[in-house]
Amino acid sequence: MAEELQRYNSQGVQIRVPKVDFTASKVQAQTMASLSQSLDRMSNYFFRIAEGQAKIQGAEYGAENAPTKDQIKTSIESGEQIDVVGDQTTVFGQYARNASLTAVTDEIEYMMSLEMSKTIKAFNDSLDEPGSDADYEPDKLLDKLKAIVEGHSSALDDVSPGTARKLRASGGIKANAKFVSFADKWSNNEYAKSKSQFFAKIEMDDNELFDLISANANDPQMLDFLITSFKNKRLAEGSTFKLSQGELQNIANNFDTNLKKVANKIMLDEILKSEAIPGMQGKMLEELLKNSESRNVSMAMASGLNILEQLGESRSDIVKNLFNEHQNKVNFDQNQQINKINNNVREVKDVLGQAVTKWLRGETEEAEMLMGDYINANGGVILEGTGSQIEQWAKFKETQNSADVDDVNEIVIRLEAMGTNLTTEDVLKEFNAGNLSKTTASGLINDAQSFADQKYKRAIKNVIYKAFQFEENVLILDRKGKAKLNIELKNEAQAQIGAMYEQSLIDGTTQSIVWSAEAKKIVDNLNTGLKPEIELKEKNKSVSVIKAILPQVDDVQFKNKFQDLKAENITEDQIQLMLNTLMKVRGEIDSPTAKPSGGWFSDAPADPIPSYIRTLTKKSKGKTNQLDSQISILKETLSLYSDD
Amino acid sequence: MATYVAIASAVVSGVASYRSNQAKSDQLKAEAKQAEIQGRADAVEYKRQSVEVMRRMNAVISANVARAGARGLAPYSSGGVTELINNYNRRYALKDVIALRQNAKMAKGMAQYQAGQYRASANTVMKIAPLQFLSTVGQGFTQAEMIGGPNAPSTVLKKIF
Numbered sequence: 001m002a003e004e005l006q007r008y009n010s011q012g013v014q015i016r017v018p019k020v021d022f023t024a025s026k027v028q029a030q031t032m033a034s035l036s037q038s039l040d041r042m043s044n045y046f047f048r049i050a051e052g053q054a055k056i057q058g059a060e061y062g063a064e065n066a067p068t069k070d071q072i073k074t075s076i077e078s079g080e081q082i083d084v085v086g087d088q089t090t091v092f093g094q095y096a097r098n099a100s101l102t103a104v105t106d107e108i109e110y111m112m113s114l115e116m117s118k119t120i121k122a123f124n125d126s127l128d129e130p131g132s133d134a135d136y137e138p139d140k141l142l143d144k145l146k147a148i149v150e151g152h153s154s155a156l157d158d159v160s161p162g163t164a165r166k167l168r169a170s171g172g173i174k175a176n177a178k179f180v181s182f183a184d185k186w187s188n189n190e191y192a193k194s195k196s197q198f199f200a201k202i203e204m205d206d207n208e209l210f211d212l213i214s215a216n217a218n219d220p221q222m223l224d225f226l227i228t229s230f231k232n233k234r235l236a237e238g239s240t241f242k243l244s245q246g247e248l249q250n251i252a253n254n255f256d257t258n259l260k261k262v263a264n265k266i267m268l269d270e271i272l273k274s275e276a277i278p279g280m281q282g283k284m285l286e287e288l289l290k291n292s293e294s295r296n297v298s299m300a301m302a303s304g305l306n307i308l309e310q311l312g313e314s315r316s317d318i319v320k321n322l323f324n325e326h327q328n329k330v331n332f333d334q335n336q337q338i339n340k341i342n343n344n345v346r347e348v349k350d351v352l353g354q355a356v357t358k359w360l361r362g363e364t365e366e367a368e369m370l371m372g373d374y375i376n377a378n379g380g381v382i383l384e385g386t387g388s389q390i391e392q393w394a395k396f397k398e399t400q401n402s403a404d405v406d407d408v409n410e411i412v413i414r415l416e417a418m419g420t421n422l423t424t425e426d427v428l429k430e431f432n433a434g435n436l437s438k439t440t441a442s443g444l445i446n447d448a449q450s451f452a453d454q455k456y457k458r459a460i461k462n463v464i465y466k467a468f469q470f471e472e473n474v475l476i477l478d479r480k481g482k483a484k485l486n487i488e489l490k491n492e493a494q495a496q497i498g499a500m501y502e503q504s505l506i507d508g509t510t511q512s513i514v515w516s517a518e519a520k521k522i523v524d525n526l527n528t529g530l531k532p533e534i535e536l537k538e539k540n541k542s543v544s545v546i547k548a549i550l551p552q553v554d555d556v557q558f559k560n561k562f563q564d565l566k567a568e569n570i571t572e573d574q575i576q577l578m579l580n581t582l583m584k585v586r587g588e589i590d591s592p593t594a595k596p597s598g599g600w601f602s603d604a605p606a607d608p609i610p611s612y613i614r615t616l617t618k619k620s621k622g623k624t625n626q627l628d629s630q631i632s633i634l635k636e637t638l639s640l641y642s643d644d
Numbered sequence: 645m646a647t648y649v650a651i652a653s654a655v656v657s658g659v660a661s662y663r664s665n666q667a668k669s670d671q672l673k674a675e676a677k678q679a680e681i682q683g684r685a686d687a688v689e690y691k692r693q694s695v696e697v698m699r700r701m702n703a704v705i706s707a708n709v710a711r712a713g714a715r716g717l718a719p720y721s722s723g724g725v726t727e728l729i730n731n732y733n734r735r736y737a738l739k740d741v742i743a744l745r746q747n748a749k750m751a752k753g754m755a756q757y758q759a760g761q762y763r764a765s766a767n768t769v770m771k772i773a774p775l776q777f778l779s780t781v782g783q784g785f786t787q788a789e790m791i792g793g794p795n796a797p798s799t800v801l802k803k804i805f
Contacts, residue, residue, distance in 0.1 A: 024764035
């Protein structure tokens with residue numbers, strides 16, 4: 001029964017305590033933490049600002065109170081440590097110390113560089129001295145540079161060992177660079193000095209060669225040995241300078257050439273010596289000409305012949321050359337003599353002309369004094385070959401001292417009829433013959449000189465001025481191109497004919513020279529010689545301009561017009577084309593033409609300005625002076641092609 | 645110009661920070677109310693559950709009484725089997741009901757406590773807000789002032805006032 005009754009099944013309900021979130025505490029903690037962080041940030045920020053200010057103030061203080069140049073100098077010289085401001089604990093102190101150390105380091109580096117430069121300069125200057133000074137060799141420089149670096153850097157050893165090390169390192173690097181540079185220069189200089197000494201020694205040795213051959217002329221074998229040794233020694237010395245094969249060959253060739261000269265000189269001296277012996281004049285040369293193999297010559301002559309034969313010359317050629325050289329020497333002496341006489345005659349003629357003029361003016365004493373320098377006590381000549389002039393002077397004086405004569409009318413008429421062909425010589429001849437009075441002779445001499453001067457002046461005006469388009473009353477202000485060329489040529493022609501005129505006054509040939517023909521000759525010479533030379537120079541300038549422009553142009557067609565451009569073949573068209581191009585560029589710079597642009601749905605119309613003009617315009621914008629100068633050069637060259 | 649923008653930015657940033665705190669405070673207050681409501685809802689649920697327990701208990705007791713009557717037993721007789729079993733059922737059911745009532749009470753009480761927490765948080769946030777406002781504005785102002793020059797905020801403010 002009991003089993004049939006129901007029992008309540010418990011639900012198993014338990015006490016549940018709801019969870020509570022302690023938000024208040026959390027929020028308070030969070031908010032306070034956030035506020036604390038915010039305040040921390042703020043205080044950090046102010047600390048940072050304060051630190052920044054301390055840094056700046058420290059750096060300023062350090063820089064302001066850094067040791068002075070004199071203090072640093074004294075410290076370096078005395079070996080005492082430098083005092084720097086600041087400390088290593090506070091920000092202000094650290095920055096003051098750093099600034100002070102930087103200032104000191106900079107100053108020391110500067111002083112070190114200055115000291116090094118002074119030392120290097122002294123060492124470099126020593127290289128220009130002719131000799132070698134042991135005090136200025138590279139190892140001495142190294143010692144000095146080391147002392148400079150050490151002396152300067154050690155001043156900071158106790159204050160800041162790190163900075164001192166840095167200073168040593170930077171000083172060492174500088175010193176090393178300077179040392180290496182000097183060592184290179186020194187070794188090059190030493191090498192060059194030794195080389196030049198070697199070549200100087202060659203010159204001196206060459207002079208000794210003559211004495212060597214002369215002294216050993218009697219012993220051909222010894223002489224041969226000595227010459228070979230001499231040459232080998234020289235080549236051996238040369239090889240120590242690492243001379244090239246070519247240079248060594250040159251030394252050997254020069255030795256042989258000099259040997260030939262010396263041998264020739266010895267032989268010529270022997271001939272001259274024999275010429276001085278009475279009865280022997282021409283005998284030695286005659287003997288050799290008859291028989292080139294003859295042994296009947298002096299030992300010195302035989303040695304000379306042997307040397308030349310060993311150098312590969314045949315005996316007959318040697319003799320032929322010897323004869324020619326001797327003949328040349330004789331001719332040279334004769335020419336010297338003739339030149340001397342000509343000069344004497346020119347000098348006396350000139351003085352004679354002046355003396356005659358003075359005499360005719362009544363200044364007889366001055367005329368006598370002038371001619372007195374050329375007449376000795378016995379009435380003979382002082383300068384060789386001037387007898388005719390002295391005789392003419394004596395005759396002139398004789399005629400002058402005699403009573404004046406009347407003019408022979410026929411003679412006067414004949415002389416006057418000669419017109420501009422009249423010369424002083426014609427007048428003097430008739431005067432000395434007693435056919436002219438003093439007055440008429442003087443007048444006719446003046447006329448003759450005046451005619452010659454007029455001919456000279458007319459030649460300048462009618463030939464030279466005309467040839468170079470020069471007008472006396474026109475002043476050309478802008479001397480460029482052809483105008484400049486013509487003026488240069490005119491000046492050159494005038495200078496040449498002027499020099500000729502001056503010389504003719506000295507020679508007394510003013511009246512005999514055909515001035516117009518001489519002027520024509522000078523003009524022709526200039527037109528074929530100097531003119532093309534100047535024109536080529538001008539054209540070269542234009543070629544340089546065009547060659548400088550072309551690489552900036554990308555238009556192949558335009559470039560092709562200047563292919564293989566040279567001063568010798570440049571044409572007027574080419575210069576004109578480039579000039580037009582540059583003028584267009586100048587125009588574009590002054591007033592640019594806008595580049596046409598298209599619309600939204602249409603292409604831009606063709607640009608009326610070629611692309612290379614636009615490129616050149618862009619490149620020349622900042623260089624208008626250069627552009628103007630290029631235009632001016634082209635214009636000048638173009639004017640050379642004009643006909644007028 | 646840059647200085648004006650800097651000052652304005654600092655002030656706006658400060659105001660934004662203040663507004664953010666205000667919003668957070670409001671949010672916390674709302675959460676407090678929500679916690680109270682949730683507590684009440686939980687209490688009602690517990691009560692509903694206790695009623696259900698009672699209902700089931702009554703159903704079992706009634707069934708037992710009915711069954712006893714049908715068998716010829718005195719259903720309400722004292723000390724009988726039926727009463728004994730029904731008392732047993734009553735004891736266990738009441739145990740559940742008491743537990744559920746306790747839960748309802750605690751849910752309510754704890755919800756109020758939680759709401760109190762939220763309200764305290766809201767107050768804390770609002771207390772800190774002015775300090776944060778001043779901190780943000782002050783920092784911005786000082787930063788701008790440190791730039792210096794004729795456009796420094798102090799100079800600009802002097803010009804304005």
